[in-house]
Amino acid sequence: VRRRTVDVRTSPPDRPDALGGRRRHPRRDRLTAMRIATWNVNSIRARSETVVAWMERHDIDVLAMQETKCPDDQFPVMSFLASGYDVVFCGQGGFNGVAIASRVGLESVQYGFDGQPAFADVGVEARAVAAVCDGVQVWSLYVPNGRSLTDPHYAYKLEWLSALADRSALWLAHDPAAQIVLAGDWNVAPTDDDVWDRTYFEGRPHVTEAERAALAAFTGHGFTDAALPYAPGYTCWDYTQLRFPRDEGVRIDYLLCSPALGDRVFDAHVDRNARKARGASDHAPVVLEIS
Secondary structure (H helix, E strand, C coil), rough: EEEEEEEEEEECCCEEEEEEEEEEEECCCCCCCEEEEEEEEECHHHHHHHHHHHHHHCCCEEEEEEEECCCHHHHCCCHCCCCCCCCEEEEEEEECCEEEECCCHHHEECCCCCCCCCCCCCEECCCCEEECCCCEEEEEECCCCCCCCCCCCCCCEHHHHHHHHHHHHHHHHHHCCCCCCEEEECCCCCHHHEEEEEEHHCCCCCCCCCHHHHHHHHHHHCEECCCCCCCCCEEECCCCCCCCCCCCCCCCCCEEECCHHHEEEEEECCCCHHCCCCCCCCCEEEEEEEC
16 A cells, blocks of 8 residues: 655745646635535546536535545555645555545545454555644544355445544544544445435445445444535446436435534535536535535
8 A cells, every 4th residue: 555645835825836836725605614525536637627526616625535546656646736725645556546636735644544354365455544724633434345145245235334433533532522423335235225226236245234234334433424414315326337327326325423523514405516517527526515
């Protein structure tokens, strides 16, 4: 797993652009203090211009990205820097991979979390990266898929979720006022309402009692699914069988907020238009509005 941070500064409003000069990034007039989004981009090399254009169009301050599928030496850094976003990324060849882009600072960067499990002979995978952005610790997380209920990847998924839940509980125990968001592709549908057809998923990952119990541990520790009250719809639709036009999707992308940060959330939405775009990822971005 390779790890790299690019152009990280502690004074986010004023930074050089990709061509030299100075570039300022005033937020447009809005009540939101910060707009944080998560998006499984399904290959950042194929979609960097689309992703950056979407961030600019929607006035996004911080974006957590998953499935970047990009070695670090091929990450499209300049696309972000040219638009005023610093970026930190953790890649693993042509699969997995997470990143965070921010125009409000990237401090205290962490690659992975203490106790993060390894998978078989692969080792610790590129599935977690964090940075403090304007006082909020933002995690970009790509939870293992599980593959099938008999695959070793399924046991690995449960172990991974358990380790993260235990670690995040310690963070809150140490500082109950911590501003933390666990953002990403969780590969778990929390309830049957979060899948288009429960019978279709029978005997498959994403909906098992064990996975849902592992996810519920986070809410048991005080984290909340902050977007749910405002944006209960699906976030991912398979490319095949016209799943998106038929709205046959799943809700597996969300942002779990610590109690202190959750109190600041006042709106959220799933941008289905991003999923409609030509050549789009099979996931839609989820956006949180924070006061």
